[in-house]
Amino acid sequence: MKRTSNILIVAALATGAFLAACNKGEHNRKPGRIYMPDMYESRAYEFYSARLAGLKPVDGTVKRGELLPYHLKEADTAQANLVKNPLTITADDLKEGERLFNIYCGICHGTALDGNGPLYKGGEGPYSAAPANLVAGAKSGYSEGRLFHVMTYGYNMMGSYASQLDRAQRWKIAAYIKSKQPGAAAQPAAAAAPAADSATAK
Amino acid sequence: MYRRVSILLRKHFVSVLILCASIVIPFSAVKAADPAKGKQIFQQNCASCHNVHKKLTGPALAGVEGRWSDKKLLHQWIHNSASVLASGDKYANDLFNEYNKTAMTAFPALSNEDIDDILAFIKVEEAKPVGGAKPEGGTATAGAKEQGSDNSLLFGIITLILAVVALILMQINSNLNKLAGDKEGQPTPEPIPFYKNKAYIALAILVLFMVGGYFTIQGAIGLGRQKDYMPEQPIFYSHKVHAGINQINCLYCHAGAEKSKHAMIPSENICMNCHKAIKEYSGPELFTAEGKKVDGTAEIAKLYDYVGWDAEKGKYTKPGRPIEWTKIHNLPDHVYFNHSQHTVAGKQQCQTCHGNITEMDEVHQFADLSMGWCINCHRTTKVQFADNNYYSIFEKLHQDIKDKKIDSVTVEMVGGTECQKCHY
Numbered sequence: 001m002k003r004t005s006n007i008l009i010v011a012a013l014a015t016g017a018f019l020a021a022c023n024k025g026e027h028n029r030k031p032g033r034i035y036m037p038d039m040y041e042s043r044a045y046e047f048y049s050a051r052l053a054g055l056k057p058v059d060g061t062v063k064r065g066e067l068l069p070y071h072l073k074e075a076d077t078a079q080a081n082l083v084k085n086p087l088t089i090t091a092d093d094l095k096e097g098e099r100l101f102n103i104y105c106g107i108c109h110g111t112a113l114d115g116n117g118p119l120y121k122g123g124e125g126p127y128s129a130a131p132a133n134l135v136a137g138a139k140s141g142y143s144e145g146r147l148f149h150v151m152t153y154g155y156n157m158m159g160s161y162a163s164q165l166d167r168a169q170r171w172k173i174a175a176y177i178k179s180k181q182p183g184a185a186a187q188p189a190a191a192a193a194p195a196a197d198s199a200t201a202k
Numbered sequence: 203m204y205r206r207v208s209i210l211l212r213k214h215f216v217s218v219l220i221l222c223a224s225i226v227i228p229f230s231a232v233k234a235a236d237p238a239k240g241k242q243i244f245q246q247n248c249a250s251c252h253n254v255h256k257k258l259t260g261p262a263l264a265g266v267e268g269r270w271s272d273k274k275l276l277h278q279w280i281h282n283s284a285s286v287l288a289s290g291d292k293y294a295n296d297l298f299n300e301y302n303k304t305a306m307t308a309f310p311a312l313s314n315e316d317i318d319d320i321l322a323f324i325k326v327e328e329a330k331p332v333g334g335a336k337p338e339g340g341t342a343t344a345g346a347k348e349q350g351s352d353n354s355l356l357f358g359i360i361t362l363i364l365a366v367v368a369l370i371l372m373q374i375n376s377n378l379n380k381l382a383g384d385k386e387g388q389p390t391p392e393p394i395p396f397y398k399n400k401a402y403i404a405l406a407i408l409v410l411f412m413v414g415g416y417f418t419i420q421g422a423i424g425l426g427r428q429k430d431y432m433p434e435q436p437i438f439y440s441h442k443v444h445a446g447i448n449q450i451n452c453l454y455c456h457a458g459a460e461k462s463k464h465a466m467i468p469s470e471n472i473c474m475n476c477h478k479a480i481k482e483y484s485g486p487e488l489f490t491a492e493g494k495k496v497d498g499t500a501e502i503a504k505l506y507d508y509v510g511w512d513a514e515k516g517k518y519t520k521p522g523r524p525i526e527w528t529k530i531h532n533l534p535d536h537v538y539f540n541h542s543q544h545t546v547a548g549k550q551q552c553q554t555c556h557g558n559i560t561e562m563d564e565v566h567q568f569a570d571l572s573m574g575w576c577i578n579c580h581r582t583t584k585v586q587f588a589d590n591n592y593y594s595i596f597e598k599l600h601q602d603i604k605d606k607k608i609d610s611v612t613v614e615m616v617g618g619t620e621c622q623k624c625h626y
Binding site for chain 1 (some may be wrong): 251424425428432461485532536
């Protein structure tokens, strides 16, 4: 009996060693095995293939519920200056605009809109071009329409954000930037809740 | 006393004058071209289009003074570039054409001293090495990682040694028993060879059954699950560098996570939003999971190759082609999952399901994405019920909360564990 217990201990140790040796590395370079591949390898529309990646919507189509298309071309900056915000901006919209600004714009232009975001850090960050200061200097005078135009087409080093932000989101950001700019100080945006920015600018 | 000083002053008037001058003159000379002031002016006025070493909207400014034949002309160019172009200067016109006829903004407000300050700053910057010193932080972590994977082998070896030692001890023990038995005159039975020993055989079968059963069950459960899957991607894109060190929000690239079923793999134009200007990698050293060093700048060059961007010319020179990223998180077709539902209505953080992405150089699958894992979370996670328009139709639950019958609502209570929520 004593012998059996000894053997048991040895067996347990050996099993442990075997399992430990079989333990695969920390990460797998290969996916696991699958059963019923027709469920995993989707026959439906998939990303990543050379043929289907990056397809644009058909020209002239508008997504349901989306704002109507913006027809000005990149060079039409003079006309863009005059475009009015089609949305009626509420206090909630401004808050949403701020949230979107901090995600998509703040990384370069800074959450204080002073052109000193974490990617630039006063010239110390990896981004080598100084982002525009939106609350002082030439850019602080941009109209909402022009801000929207720049977000849509990009300007100098800045790229287009049309693929990340839909038109309504871009207008909300434009309204938020405008509410922070020096000219907007006279009309406190948050206080005049439903008719904050664009309505008064009409 | 006072008179004596004044006499002394009068006597040494000339030398005092020279002393004063020698103090003031170098001061004013420094003031004429002060790189520190130049840096300030440069960052305010020039930096959005120019860099000292890199080509941006405008040319790199290192050696700019040498390129212009006349410093006065350079001053005039900065004050009003159109007037120089109109004068027909060949260098200026070539430059204008090279940069897609983008006119340089006129800076009439900058004085000649300001411009000299800027030029002094550029000269100082020119002398500095490009990119600066690279901090060495990656080696230590890579070493630690290697140790981590070595551990299991170490344990295995230790266990084996212990097993051998135990076997030897058992042998000694049985030999001693036999000797003691012999001494006392007790006849010991002839030892049976171990492969005929029934106890051994039974044990071997038991062990085989256990080990085999363990692997069979684990294998069966693991079929179709890919936890810790970490494929090699076509470009070594480090989430740690982008989302961790540089604090880019997840949604910046994965903008679809709030709008659609898919979080979206960013299209290449989103990469180029930043990488038009960021041409070199200058962060801490990068290593693959195998510990191989990665050249970040070469990886950025791969991106340029995919999109057809010529970093030298600052133009797209050939048609782009998509980067075929390897999909990591994969749900089979019979499971419906929607990102926007979880991030907008459910207000979940990306990290809940994707793990600490900001610490991953290479992304691996954090959760096993099994049904048990989904259901578990749906049973325990509380829905943000108040002030959430999405759940306004659950009137009874709202009433129960008001009556203090329940204090919170889990996903399960709003139907989050019903089959047809995800399988239909």
